[in-house]
Amino acid sequence: MSPWLFLIPAIPLAGFLINIFFGRGLKEWSAWVALAAAAAAAYLSIVAFLKVAAGQTLAVQWRWLPLEGEVFRLGFVVDPMSAVMLLVVAGIGSLIVLYSVGYMHGDPRFPRFFAYLCLFLASMLLLVLADHFLLLFIGWELVGLCSYLLISFWFEKPSAASAGKKAFLTTRVGDAGFLLGLFLVFASTGVLRFSELHHAAGHGSPLLGLAAVLIFCGAAGKSAQFPLHVWLPDAMEGPTPVSALIHAATMVAAGVYLIARTFVLFEANPMALQTVAVIGTITAFFAATIAVTQTDIKRVLAYSTISQLGFMMLGLGAGSAFAGMFHLVTHAWFKALLFLGAGSVIHALHHQDVTRMGGLWRRMPVTAVTFTLAAIAMAGIPPFSGFWSKEEIFMEVAASPILGDGFLLLAWGISFLTAFYIFRAVILVFWGQTPKGLTPHESPPVMTIPLMVLSAGAVGIGFINSAWTGHGFQRFLEGISVHDQMVGHFGLAAHEIPAHVNLGKIQLVSILVGLAGIALALVRYGLGIRLLPRGVRTLLAPGYRLVAGKYFVDELYEAVLLKPIRDFSQRARVFDTQVVDGAVNGAGLLGLRLSAVKRWVDDHLVDGAVNGLAVGFGRAGAALRLIQTGLVQNYLLIALSGAAILFWVLR
Amino acid sequence: MIPLGHFLILSILLFCIGLFGALSRRNSIAILMSIELILNATVLNLVAFNATVKNSPSADGQTLGLFVIGIAAAGAIVGLALIFSIWRQTRNIFSDEITLLKG
Numbered sequence: 001m002s003p004w005l006f007l008i009p010a011i012p013l014a015g016f017l018i019n020i021f022f023g024r025g026l027k028e029w030s031a032w033v034a035l036a037a038a039a040a041a042a043y044l045s046i047v048a049f050l051k052v053a054a055g056q057t058l059a060v061q062w063r064w065l066p067l068e069g070e071v072f073r074l075g076f077v078v079d080p081m082s083a084v085m086l087l088v089v090a091g092i093g094s095l096i097v098l099y100s101v102g103y104m105h106g107d108p109r110f111p112r113f114f115a116y117l118c119l120f121l122a123s124m125l126l127l128v129l130a131d132h133f134l135l136l137f138i139g140w141e142l143v144g145l146c147s148y149l150l151i152s153f154w155f156e157k158p159s160a161a162s163a164g165k166k167a168f169l170t171t172r173v174g175d176a177g178f179l180l181g182l183f184l185v186f187a188s189t190g191v192l193r194f195s196e197l198h199h200a201a202g203h204g205s206p207l208l209g210l211a212a213v214l215i216f217c218g219a220a221g222k223s224a225q226f227p228l229h230v231w232l233p234d235a236m237e238g239p240t241p242v243s244a245l246i247h248a249a250t251m252v253a254a255g256v257y258l259i260a261r262t263f264v265l266f267e268a269n270p271m272a273l274q275t276v277a278v279i280g281t282i283t284a285f286f287a288a289t290i291a292v293t294q295t296d297i298k299r300v301l302a303y304s305t306i307s308q309l310g311f312m313m314l315g316l317g318a319g320s321a322f323a324g325m326f327h328l329v330t331h332a333w334f335k336a337l338l339f340l341g342a343g344s345v346i347h348a349l350h351h352q353d354v355t356r357m358g359g360l361w362r363r364m365p366v367t368a369v370t371f372t373l374a375a376i377a378m379a380g381i382p383p384f385s386g387f388w389s390k391e392e393i394f395m396e397v398a399a400s401p402i403l404g405d406g407f408l409l410l411a412w413g414i415s416f417l418t419a420f421y422i423f424r425a426v427i428l429v430f431w432g433q434t435p436k437g438l439t440p441h442e443s444p445p446v447m448t449i450p451l452m453v454l455s456a457g458a459v460g461i462g463f464i465n466s467a468w469t470g471h472g473f474q475r476f477l478e479g480i481s482v483h484d485q486m487v488g489h490f491g492l493a494a495h496e497i498p499a500h501v502n503l504g505k506i507q508l509v510s511i512l513v514g515l516a517g518i519a520l521a522l523v524r525y526g527l528g529i530r531l532l533p534r535g536v537r538t539l540l541a542p543g544y545r546l547v548a549g550k551y552f553v554d555e556l557y558e559a560v561l562l563k564p565i566r567d568f569s570q571r572a573r574v575f576d577t578q579v580v581d582g583a584v585n586g587a588g589l590l591g592l593r594l595s596a597v598k599r600w601v602d603d604h605l606v607d608g609a610v611n612g613l614a615v616g617f618g619r620a621g622a623a624l625r626l627i628q629t630g631l632v633q634n635y636l637l638i639a640l641s642g643a644a645i646l647f648w649v650l651r
Numbered sequence: 652m653i654p655l656g657h658f659l660i661l662s663i664l665l666f667c668i669g670l671f672g673a674l675s676r677r678n679s680i681a682i683l684m685s686i687e688l689i690l691n692a693t694v695l696n697l698v699a700f701n702a703t704v705k706n707s708p709s710a711d712g713q714t715l716g717l718f719v720i721g722i723a724a725a726g727a728i729v730g731l732a733l734i735f736s737i738w739r740q741t742r743n744i745f746s747d748e749i750t751l752l753k754g
Contacts, residue, residue: 628753630752631747631750632682632746632749633682636673640670
């Protein structure tokens, strides 16, 4: 038992509480509160990581609620997989908090921003540490909330406000699937703890396969996989550190982490794995093509993130949780670096259009060098980090018994496009001439120091799994499958590569496609040579418009989903105002009319009867009055007459 | 012994005179006096029948006659008191002009 694991999410949570309640008084100091909280979490994460590296598995559990005799427990666990995620989240998180101090300087809601960042870190760490589906789901939803809050942080901008809403709603679609999958897992196996999943999922029943696909829906929503990717490009409306932290390095990787965590479910069902691989490939390829056409620097990076996440999914779908996780780790470093570099550029220029940039390397050398290093890493050029993880994915795809050769070709194509579009951005931003009238200057050290630290990671992190370190990362991750049975097999060990896979050839081709992409970008944008003759260009123009329009997925959703819903709502409104209101008003009016009739009946018939009776008696009385003359002698005469009549009758 | 028929004829005469007076006189006091005549006609009948019918051992007729005289006296007093009261109010004792009870 390691109760101190509590502190890892609790310290950022405390930072959140301090900043949200006392932020107004703390002012600039709120940033340092956040930084201290993030640094403390990072320190504890490193401690935990070192303990795990020494062969321990740290865990803590607490009673949550007694349930039908047995006690329902939730807990935290640090095994190799969550230890790696802890390092990524807390480490990159701390650097980005530091960077934000400079980037958010002067913002009117400065303390609030850091409060949200702390809440995000706390929820993300909760998600990572969870040993139980439910706890993971709580963290999962909390990071979604933070994502919403931070995307629409500048909510004065209508585009930011609607982007936040879109992100929240789109991921919610995936989360519905996730929740259903969770129910299905519980209904069919009765366990929700990851470490118990292994025993329950061994047989690979079709129901669990369905559950795996549903869980993948949740992952697809969070990790912006096709067709739920539409929110991520819009999420770039948020502050750039947020884009780097949440929408590139950590939260969007939560989907990949989720699948790696529940990998036994997928392994047992080849269909589920194929679904993951197919969706991942589609996403990676089509996002890469879109990224080529974008001119907004953050959108280029957003589509590249979607593409790389698709790549991780392909790695997972090839049957190797290790390949997906490895690419997750390397991607977190170089993509965070790319985003922070882009943020530095935006901070200096106050716009995001790459076609109006250029020549910045003279003015902003640190940003230029670090950004380029990250770009090389993403292009997959050895010995930078991206090469190692991409190569791992290529190899797994080639070796996978359930994926055809087409996947490998597509993966190479994606790798080529990746190199091309990221160097297009590098060349357009940092090379050439500075546009007139601009005097950009390098960002302050508080922003450049994180860039430098991250670039060290982006360059070197891949070595943790190189041949020289004896595939250390893979062995480290695989350690758990021996000890703990928490996840199944972690793909292929280095010595397990089948005979038909030519490792050297795959490595060579993957380097070549990366270099070819870079070379093409240099020729087209560095030297300004148009590659295609005019005739072919006009021929391909409709295709280009299709890609530049992001395949019109947003428009498709607008036409197929949103417009019908809006039309339906409009109809419903008309129905409401016309029919329902009409019915209600009609009922009221009917009551009114009916009462008018009843009033008439009351006035005329009932009152008539009552009054008529009274009048009748009145008349009768009036008639009888005539014999009441008041003359005594008349009465006597009448009495006499009566007596006479009586006498005559009784005679 | 005077036969019963004579008594009855006298009694009818008295009754008819009283009735005529009660119906035709305007003076309320005269009407009161006429009513006394009617009552006396009845008393005469009662006494005459009691004297004539032999097998009646008691003196029921005479007793009843005395009652009627007593009640007639009381009635006359009440009647006179009413007439005085009306006189004080209206200075009028003519029965055809007293229409207080007209409906």
